Amino acid sequence: MDVTFAGAAHEVTGSCHLVRVNGRTLALDCGMFQGKRSESREKNARLPAPVESLDAVILSHAHIDHAGRLPFLVREGYANRIWATPATRDLSAIMLADSAHIQEKDAEFLARRQKAVAEPLYGLRHAARTIELMTGIPYDTPFEPIPGVRATFIEAGHILGSASVVLDCTEGGVTRRLVFSGDIGRAGLPIIRDPVPPKGAHTVIMESTYGNRDHEPVESARARLAEVIKITAARGGRILIPAFAVGRTQEIIYELHILTREGGIPAIPVYIDSPLAIDTTSVFEMHPDLFDATEDLVQRVTELFKFVPVIYTRDAQESKALNSARGPMIIIAASGMMEAGRILHHLAHGASDPRNTILVVGFQAEHTLGRRIVERQPILKIFGDEVPLRAQVEVISGYSAHADRAELTKWLDDVRAQSPDLERVHLVHGEPEAQTALTASLEAKGYNVDAPAFGAVRPL
Ligand SMILES: [Zn+2]
Ligand SMILES: [Zn+2]
Numbered sequence: 001m002d003v004t005f006a007g008a009a010h011e012v013t014g015s016c017h018l019v020r021v022n023g024r025t026l027a028l029d030c031g032m033f034q035g036k037r038s039e040s041r042e043k044n045a046r047l048p049a050p051v052e053s054l055d056a057v058i059l060s061h062a063h064i065d066h067a068g069r070l071p072f073l074v075r076e077g078y079a080n081r082i083w084a085t086p087a088t089r090d091l092s093a094i095m096l097a098d099s100a101h102i103q104e105k106d107a108e109f110l111a112r113r114q115k116a117v118a119e120p121l122y123g124l125r126h127a128a129r130t131i132e133l134m135t136g137i138p139y140d141t142p143f144e145p146i147p148g149v150r151a152t153f154i155e156a157g158h159i160l161g162s163a164s165v166v167l168d169c170t171e172g173g174v175t176r177r178l179v180f181s182g183d184i185g186r187a188g189l190p191i192i193r194d195p196v197p198p199k200g201a202h203t204v205i206m207e208s209t210y211g212n213r214d215h216e217p218v219e220s221a222r223a224r225l226a227e228v229i230k231i232t233a234a235r236g237g238r239i240l241i242p243a244f245a246v247g248r249t250q251e252i253i254y255e256l257h258i259l260t261r262e263g264g265i266p267a268i269p270v271y272i273d274s275p276l277a278i279d280t281t282s283v284f285e286m287h288p289d290l291f292d293a294t295e296d297l298v299q300r301v302t303e304l305f306k307f308v309p310v311i312y313t314r315d316a317q318e319s320k321a322l323n324s325a326r327g328p329m330i331i332i333a334a335s336g337m338m339e340a341g342r343i344l345h346h347l348a349h350g351a352s353d354p355r356n357t358i359l360v361v362g363f364q365a366e367h368t369l370g371r372r373i374v375e376r377q378p379i380l381k382i383f384g385d386e387v388p389l390r391a392q393v394e395v396i397s398g399y400s401a402h403a404d405r406a407e408l409t410k411w412l413d414d415v416r417a418q419s420p421d422l423e424r425v426h427l428v429h430g431e432p433e434a435q436t437a438l439t440a441s442l443e444a445k446g447y448n449v450d451a452p453a454f455g456a457v458r459p460l
Helices: 037-044 070-075 086-114 124-132 218-234 248-262 275-286 296-300 316-324 343-350 369-374 405-417 432-444
Strands: 002-005 017-021 024-028 056-058 082-084 134-136 149-155 163-171 174-180 203-207 238-242 270-272 310-312 329-333 357-360 379-382 385-388 392-395 424-428 457-459
Touching: 002 424, 017 163, 070 086, 070 124, 082 086, 086 124, 086 134, 086 275, 124 134, 203 405, 218 238, 218 248, 218 357, 218 392, 238 343, 248 270, 248 275, 248 296, 248 310, 248 329, 270 275, 316 329, 316 343, 329 343, 343 369, 343 379, 343 385, 357 369, 369 379, 369 392, 405 432, 424 432
Parallel strands: 024 056, 056 082, 082 134, 174 203, 203 424, 238 329, 238 357, 270 310, 270 329, 357 392
Antiparallel strands: 002 017, 002 457, 017 024, 149 163, 163 174, 379 385
């Protein structure tokens, strides 16, 4: 029994780990490598293992860095089951279709530039077939993906449907428990339940994205959000919130709902300007059983995402019409890192007006327009035009869906407290600096830790 690290090794994307038991192979995640286009293209086109050797896939959550290569696997002939929670399955349907669309656009772009045929990694039909192979299994309900392995999803508190995966692997009369953390969320995130640390582990594979950083507390984020809205509205400006359509947008809508009911913000229109966000909101509404029942709004209100003054704009013409609208308003649009999507035309129109605020609520990677805005560069390039950045820029890090250094350590401490036979911890899903820092601090607490390189094999 062993595990091969086939992705998210010394980096944060491309999550994929291959577990071998009784001569069969099970993949935990099959995510997309993201980053520089040329490098990731090559990495994505290489399968983690020959298709015929893969007997099952278990998916931790719907984010593209975990699910994004499944349609490619299917295109190459994978036809076995893919196990996921029901909400992950529903969110994957939206996200993989969107990803297929992006793959096709990317291939067109490459073909134009290189004047050669560039094939997309996969198309819409492969994304659709992937969803057909998915079996939805609720949390805390054991299932048998391959003979000798009993698997259970545990709440990871990261996005709707996100799970840690517990695998009880039996071979030759010996049973070992492997815990795969998936992406670990944070206690107190809006709507989403708190992460539940699994018990009884022998081996833990743990994410380490923010192994060297701490976030603002979740509790202070709402007050900051209210303050930014009040100040901007008083100036007569617009609040432009670039947000991922899946997850972050629903959390912000929920926060605005609380603030609206409390009278904490002025009654100005809130436009949710993203078809993908509208579809995702429908998936949220299909899974109210997964909302955090300890939260006041969840207990008291059924329509969490539909309230005055929220207006959903699906149509592109309605979106463009917002440019000529007057008065203060809030506009939430994708993409989160401002690289594509409707947020671009709102920025092209609004970034030069000093009354407006660009409110950043998510991570901004290097080489993105979002990062340049956070760095407050004086001139932005949008649709090929130069736009002076005169709007205010505010950043709230308290809505991060990833556990920070202290929260990762607490999660692992809780696992250890309930795992008398814990032997080792393998760090994945982190940049080398984050992993080095976290390794050192965990070793100081007596853990046996390593951060396996790509292709490394470890016994279970
Ligand atoms: Zn994630
Ligand atoms: Zn991830």
